[in-house]
Amino acid sequence: MLEIKNLHVSLEEEDxxxxxxVDLRVExxxxxxxxxxxxxxxSTLSYVLSGKAGxxxxxxxxxxxxxxxxxxxxxxxxxxxxxxAFQYPVEIPGVGNMTFLRTALNAQxxxxxxxxxxxxxxxxxVREKAKSLKIDADMLKRPVNVGFSGGEKKRNEILQxxxxxxxxxxxxxxxSGLDVxxxxxxxxxxxxxxxxxxxxxxITHYQRLLDHIKPDVVHxxxxxxxxKTGGPExxxxxxxxxxxxxxxxxx
Amino acid sequence: xxxxxxxxxLVDLWLNRAESLTEHGWSEQHRLNAQARLQxxxxxxxxxxxxxxxxxxxxxxxxxxxxxxxxxxxxxxxSNFEQIKIVFIDGVFSxxxxxxxxxxxxxxxxxxxxxxxxxxxxxxxYGQLEATGQSPVxxxxxxxNTALAEExxxxxxxxxTLKPVHLVYLRQNESSDVMLHHVVKVDSGASLSLLESGPAxxxxxFVLETDIGAAGSFRHVRIQGRDHxxxxxxxxxxxxxQESIFKSFTLTANGALTRNECVIExxxxxxxxxxxxxxxxxxxxxxxxxxxxxxxAVGCESRQVFKKVLRNGATGVFQGKILVKQDAQKxxxxxxxxxxxLDEDSQFLAKPELEIYADDVACSHGSTSGAVDExxxxxxxxxxxxxxxxTDMLTLSFLxxxxxxIDDDQLIECVVEWLEGWLARRRT
Numbered sequence: 088m089l090e091i092k093n094l095h096v097s098l099e100e101e102d103x104x105x106x107x108x109v110d111l112r113v114e115x116x117x118x119x120x121x122x123x124x125x126x127x128x129x130s131t132l133s134y135v136l137s138g139k140a141g142x143x144x145x146x147x148x149x150x151x152x153x154x155x156x157x158x159x160x161x162x163x164x165x166x167x168x169x170x171x172a173f174q175y176p177v178e179i180p181g182v183g184n185m186t187f188l189r190t191a192l193n194a195q196x197x198x199x200x201x202x203x204x205x206x207x208x209x210x211x212x213v214r215e216k217a218k219s220l221k222i223d224a225d226m227l228k229r230p231v232n233v234g235f236s237g238g239e240k241k242r243n244e245i246l247q248x249x250x251x252x253x254x255x256x257x258x259x260x261x262x263s264g265l266d267v268x269x270x271x272x273x274x275x276x277x278x279x280x281x282x283x284x285x286x287x288x289x290i291t292h293y294q295r296l297l298d299h300i301k302p303d304v305v306h307x308x309x310x311x312x313x314x315k316t317g318g319p320e321x322x323x324x325x326x327x328x329x330x331x332x333x334x335x336x337x338x
Numbered sequence: 339x340x341x342x343x344x345x346x347x348l349v350d351l352w353l354n355r356a357e358s359l360t361e362h363g364w365s366e367q368h369r370l371n372a373q374a375r376l377q378x379x380x381x382x383x384x385x386x387x388x389x390x391x392x393x394x395x396x397x398x399x400x401x402x403x404x405x406x407x408x409x410x411x412x413x414x415x416x417s418n419f420e421q422i423k424i425v426f427i428d429g430v431f432s433x434x435x436x437x438x439x440x441x442x443x444x445x446x447x448x449x450x451x452x453x454x455x456x457x458x459x460x461x462x463x464y465g466q467l468e469a470t471g472q473s474p475v476x477x478x479x480x481x482x483n484t485a486l487a488e489e490x491x492x493x494x495x496x497x498x499t500l501k502p503v504h505l506v507y508l509r510q511n512e513s514s515d516v517m518l519h520h521v522v523k524v525d526s527g528a529s530l531s532l533l534e535s536g537p538a539x540x541x542x543x544f545v546l547e548t549d550i551g552a553a554g555s556f557r558h559v560r561i562q563g564r565d566h567x568x569x570x571x572x573x574x575x576x577x578x579x580q581e582s583i584f585k586s587f588t589l590t591a592n593g594a595l596t597r598n599e600c601v602i603e604x605x606x607x608x609x610x611x612x613x614x615x616x617x618x619x620x621x622x623x624x625x626x627x628x629x630x631x632x633x634x635a636v637g638c639e640s641r642q643v644f645k646k647v648l649r650n651g652a653t654g655v656f657q658g659k660i661l662v663k664q665d666a667q668k669x670x671x672x673x674x675x676x677x678x679x680l681d682e683d684s685q686f687l688a689k690p691e692l693e694i695y696a697d698d699v700a701c702s703h704g705s706t707s708g709a710v711d712e713x714x715x716x717x718x719x720x721x722x723x724x725x726x727x728x729t730d731m732l733t734l735s736f737l738x739x740x741x742x743x744i745d746d747d748q749l750i751e752c753v754v755e756w757l758e759g760w761l762a763r764r765r766t
Binding site for chain 1: 718
């Protein structure tokens with residue numbers, strides 16, 4: 088599904104290397120988690136994969152379903168099936184959530200050469216998916232993320248994911264700012280999307296999200312590299328002992 | 339005759355046009371007064387404090403440069419609304435294209451057709467609000483209009499008016515120089531909606547004088563149309579009394595030069611005055627909003643919300659003032675002016691002013707200039723929205739605060755749709 092090889096990335100503005108050779112392969116149907124201390128490059132990885140400006144790829148490659156994505160525009164990556172659930176979803180005043188969702192969905196369809204979805208079909212599908220995430224009509228009508236609580240913003244991210252049906256989902260610290268109930272709701276939304284054809288990369292600081300979204304593989308990232316890979320038990324080890332033991336072990 | 343300054347010779351050149359304008363009945367004295375006032379104040383020039391950012395030359399030259407007329411597809415604007423339509427072509431009333439003005443629930447007359455009448459109600463207003471509005475800042479173009487305007491509408495709302503009055507300004511002549519002077523009186527407890535649309539002339543000089551009686555309300559939405567080279571100077575003088583409501587919104591697209599002045603006086607307690615504007619300019623475009631709100635009563639609220647989208651070297655100007663007189667306690671004044679600069683060639687010049695003599699007031703103002711928010715742009719693109727479309731969405735998002743000042747959802751929709759069209763035509 089997603090294959091990252093020896094990825095090197097530095098900041099465009101300053102000569103600072105952030106990713107120093109990341110290798111990662113997420114298979115269809117699998118959930119991979121990346122954990123790591125602050126500043127290890129986890130979020131950078133998610134931004135570089137989805138095409139945010141300000142980063143320079145100085146080496147390596149990333150392919151989605153065999154297609155090189157690093158030289159694509161962000162919207163082309165989205166149409167190719169990549170989705171990033173933001174750590175901090177952006178507020179966009181004056182643009183209705185529904186308008187936003189429909190524009191995004193139909194823009195992707197158009198790029199893929201598919202028919203646009205009719206207003207009626209769209210409405211039906213959005214309502215159905217919104218309901219399971221407890222997103223009410225008011226939240227759909229309001230401007231994108233404006234005045235949403237932290238939990239509402241994250242649920243809105245998952246709604247977008249459910250609607251756009253990407254192949255590869257990256258969740259960047261989706262648990263940040265969530266209380267336990269909201270985390271359960273969000274996790275349920277994510278789990279509902281798990282199937283044999285879809286890959287997930289879940290970036291998180293804490294193990295607790297992984298109680299709800301059970302990973303197949305856990306990676307530990309430090310100083311721009313993946314330093315250790317294991318099963319779900321690796322996350323528990325982090326929870327108990329922190330990162331220092333693992334980092335000392337691989338140093 | 340003694341020494342004549344160059345600017346006065348231009349005044350003479352203008353006022354010579356007025357020589358034939360006798361027979362004006364009730365308005366004649368107002369016109370003569372305006373002529374005298376204009377002689378003493380002169381026409382604006384670049385050294386005037388309030389013309390520092392916008393050159394007045396093209397608005398006052400005795401000849402008008404021609405401006406290509408666009409096909410008037412905007413005629414259909416607001417067409418979904420029940421309305422009383424009054425059409426002017428190059429400033430000349432078109433009875434064929436207009437609705438019947440008789441038998442409406444609001445009294446509407448044409449300035450040109452009331453000349454002979456004596457004791458017309460408009461006599462208490464024509465040129466009067468304009469004259470008051472000359473202090474402390476001179477507005478000579480409005481005085482010129484009072485002296486010379488031959489046409490306009492006189493609207494008197496005596497009760498709740500159901501249908502909006504829609505003034506449609508069409509153009510056919512490439513070098514028409516149009517002057518219209520409208521007078522609107524809203525009685526106590528009465529209400530009126532006024533719509534204006536279209537480019538009017540190659541050059542337009544409009545004055546609108548509005549008096550809103552106690553607990554009366556006036557709503558105004560204006561769309562200054564798309565012709566590229568046209569020039570326009572508009573003055574809106576509004577006078578509010580106790581619990582009057584005034585809400586005015588202007589959308590401007592294109593035009594080489596537009597100066598919209600709005601002068602509002604809050605004379606009765608608990609009045610509400612909102613004036614807002616959105617403009618979109620591309621290339622040869624100078625757009626100037628000059629607003630002066632005077633609080634002269636207790637507990638009034640005023641809002642100024644202006645947003646400008648500028649690209650390819652377009653220039654936006656905002657001069658906004660809130661004056662709170664000594665007795666105008668409990669004033670709530672708000673002013674915001676913002677520009678979205680879509681490239682580095684465009685510029686926004688803003689001069690927010692507060693002058694407050696009362697001690698128990700809440701007044702705030704802010705002004706910003708910025709580019710498209712990169713984080714928001716990335717967010718939209720990461721969801722599959724192409725860059726150009728995402729930029730348009732964020733442009734509309736930027737304008738939304740001003741557009742939402744219109745308190746009618748249907749009108750908002752109409753304005754947004756029109757803006758979408760403008761943006762789509764420029765999408766690369």
